[in-house]
Amino acid sequence: MWMIAKARDIFLSGCELTSPSHAPDPLHPQSPWMPAQVPGTVLANLVGGGVYADPYIGFNSMKIPDIGEVGPQEYTYWYFCSFELHEEMPLPYWWLQLDGINYSFELFLNGKKVGVADDRGMFLRRCIDVSDLLEADGSNFMALLVRPPDHYGTIPPTGGQGGDHELAKDVASQFFQGWDWVIPVADRGTGVWSDILLKNTGRLVLQDAYAQSWLEPGDLGDLKAGKPVTGQSKFGVNITNASDEEITAVLTLQVQHTDTAFADSDEEFVVIDLLLKDTITIAPRQVVDFLFPPQSISNARLWWPNGMGEQPLYDLVMTVVTEEGDFSDGCQSRFGIRNLESFVDKATGGRKFRVNGSDVFVRGGNYICSDALLRQPRERVRSDVQLHAHANLNMMRCWGGAGCQRKPFYDACDEFGIMVWVEFWITGDDDGRGGGSADFPLDHELFMRCAEDLVRSARGNVSTSIYVGGNEQTPCKELDGRLRSLIAELDGGRDYVCGSLWEGFGDGKGNFSDGPYTIQDPRSFYAKKFYPYGFNPEVGSVGLPLVTTLLAILGEEEAVPSYIKMPNGLLMEEISSGLEHHTYIPYGNPELGVANQVALYGIPQTLEELCEQAQLANFVQYRALVEGFSMHMWTDHTGFLIWKTQNPWMGLRGQLYDWSFSPLASLFAVRLACQPLHVFL
Incomplete structure (x- = not known):
């Protein structure tokens, strides 16, 4: 059984803690230890253990102390477990596999500190020889002292993309500081977030x-x-x-x-x-x-x-x-066996993928991760991929602001026929365009070790289709060159593109040429030059879920938006603080002349009416989005990726299904519009 305890509450060294006489007893009334799940981050375990209420519900997240306000000691934790070896495994070497720890750690086993060459970096897998430290008979005691990212940063009062951008200095998921579609994660994902295994x-x-x-x-x-x-x-x-x-x-x-x-x-x-x-x-x-x-x-x-x-x-x-x-x-x-090609199409300027000699029109989705607290068991991740396949999509982009997918994700994509866009941990928001520095992260050698580990893991999956240096930004010149060489050496059968708006994506030159991300007049999607470039890596819209989900998030007291008529006769929504906190975006845009797509069916008076009418709007919006790009297949476009297809928390925008896997009408709209035999095709 795993246990965790706040490091400042434990007055033992790691060597003492892992000796038999000092093994913790979580049942003692004054024990600082609590049962834990591994994989499981510090905050995920604190929420699971009832220390904090679910941060996805209501305003609970605001009651959890943010590391930027209280300091790293609040989320520096011990992980402890005891175990016995299996007698039927008699081979002489034992290896401890640590598949994901965020961010730095110390390892102790049976009263000794274990030397670890790479003791920091969120995305590294480690395999450590512990053969001489294990007890063949009786119990073994192991402890990990896990510390948060070095540059955890603070969250400005106005929020923003990546907070104050400090986290981008480290090799970690940048969305932990919050984005316009997700709240900040208070511990910045600190803890053991992937498997710990013993191998003989x-x-x-x-x-x-x-x-x-x-x-x-x-x-x-x-x-x-x-x-x-x-x-x-x-x-x-x-x-x-x-x-x-x-x-x-x-x-x-x-x-x-x-x-x-x-x-x-x-x-x-x-x-x-x-x-x-x-x-x-x-x-x-x-x-x-x-x-x-x-x-x-x-x-x-x-x-x-x-x-x-x-x-x-x-x-x-x-x-x-x-x-x-x-x-x-x-x-x-x-x-799997297949032939893969990728190149910039001369007719459209968009990147074209060709599999087994046949051109693939990419209809895909941007994928963050399954859960912002990194509670991502194999079954949950497989369900994410399965729902994308059910929507008749054929690509998932591992967005670079997260980038925390492990082998079960790639295996599921192999199984369901989902091509994977693999992106490294660079974003324009934090790495020099919206803030921060183009030279981030600070430790280039660590970044490259993580990149090599990712390529070694992903190259065996048939679904892996392209490597991309960053989101709306390229890695700095040094890292870009090293990534290009690394992929040519380890995975020469797949292409590397420096960024999501270069070399056949967006305008191909790096200008901000993705989007839009808000509600549109559905008719506009069908216009020939709605999007003037060949491949749109991000195009998104609304995402209000079913009323059962909304009630679970905000409760029955939540108010329906007020609809105010503007001078041009269109309606503007005034929304509650609850909807705003959960990143709701309106269903109309008077400034751009877009009528409110919910109010077309009447002004909703109750939450039930709001969500029911929103499903009608969701269906029309997403069907038009997909059909609009598809009807100009090959003449103007080679593909598009919906921003986003899911939320890693109970957010209220950009999704085909919500965090609890309840499908929105948008999922069925995309499934219909992406059917292989369609009247527009």
């Missing part, structure tokens, strides 16, 4: 096994002719020799799939597509990237984006056995 191996350790695939011109010709296709794949893995001796071993690779022709059978039929063995010799303490020679897989089952075909996946299994016949380690993953 022999002397050789395998990590990040991957496959990358493509089709040769002749294979593409066979595909067009309707003939069986041969797919090309290369397979690689990271191998560590943890010992002080040179080791010779046999590395085995097996590719297999389940034959769906026997899906109704009680037995599972597995087809072995490829079996390879190679003898390797690894020097003492050496880490190598091993790459098998390219291989052909006959009768390839091709992976397609959502709406263009199926998404068959292959199982990749690797094992390594020493020349003495001792099993050392194994790993597995899944991959």
Whole structure:
């Protein structure tokens, strides 16, 4: 069982805390310890434990002390657990995998401090050898002292994009300081936000096994002719020799799939597509990237984006056995076979994606993360991706102000045919255009280590489609060049673009050329030059949810907006502080001549009427948005991404479904407008 306690309430060192005589007792009446969930940030656990009320409801977030006002000690916490080893795992090496800690930490195990080379940075995965520190018999005691980001910043009275921009100095999610669509997160996401695992191996350790695939011109010709296709794949893995001796071993690779022709059978039929063995010799303490020679897989089952075909996946299994016949380690993953191209289309100026020789008109969404407190279990993340697929979308952009997706997200995108736009942790709002400095983050080496770790993790997923340097901004010249070289070296089959408004996105030159983000006259979306460029990376609108959600957020006492007639005859909304706090945006814009789309159905008198009429407006708005871009497919546009498709909290704008996964009418509108066979197409 995991426990947490505020560091200033614990008067023991980490070595003392992890000795058997000082192990904490959370049941003691005066104990500062409380049960915790891991993964779970400090604030997520405090909310889950009842210390603070749910910050997504009402004005509860304003009652939680913000780190910018009370200082880092308020959210510097100990994480503690005890565990026993499994007797059936007798291999000599034990590895502690820390998949995500924000921001810096110290690690203690069984009365000793564990040296960690990379002890800071939100996005790094670590794998630490703890073999000599574990007790094979009896209990083991582990503690992590986790500290907040170094530059947690403050929140100006007016809020703003990224607060005072200080957090951008660190390699962390910038939205924790708040944006125009989300409240600030009081602890800035401090804590253990991804998995902690123990791994038992022999002397050789395998990590990040991957496959990358493509089709040769002749294979593409066979595909067009309707003939069986041969797919090309290369397979690689990271191998560590943890010992002080040179080791010779046999590395085995097996590719297999389940034959769906026997899906109704009680037995599972597995087809072995490829079996390879190679003898390797690894020097003492050496880490190598091993790459098998390219291989052909006959009768390839091709992976397609959502709406263009199926998404068959292959199982990749690797094992390594020493020349003495001792099993050392194994790993597995899944991959798909497809050919991917990306280039700037001459006709439209927009970036075009081509999969298996067919052009893909991108209809996608901007994705922040599933939950602002980083409560993101595998099942929840999979539901996010599944709802995007249900809406007939085919791309999700991992927006650079968050960028905290792990393997379960990419695996779900593989499963549902969602192409992934991978973006690094740079935003124009904080990195030099709206504030802050273009040289952020301060630690360039840490940024690059995090970037390399992300590429190593994501490159094996067939859904990974493009890498982008930042949101509405490029990394500084040094980092941009290093990112471009890194991706060319580790993942040369995918393109890197310096920013979300460059090289085929927006106007292609970096000018602010995305949007709009507010309500529009639905008819305007259909105009030929509503958006004058080829690919719009952000276009968004309203998002009032169902009345059940609104009542859960704000209660029955919440007031309906007042509708005031302006001199031009259009209605302006005056909204309550509750709606404003939850980032509601109006359904009309008198200044731009846009009639109130809710009031078209009558002035709502109750919350029930407001939300019901808002669903009608949501449906019309989002259907027009999607149909408007789609009807100019290839002549004017190559794609668009809705801003946003979901909210990581109970926000009231820019969403197809709310935080609790209740769909809005906008989801069904997008699903209808994105159907593969449409009258406009």
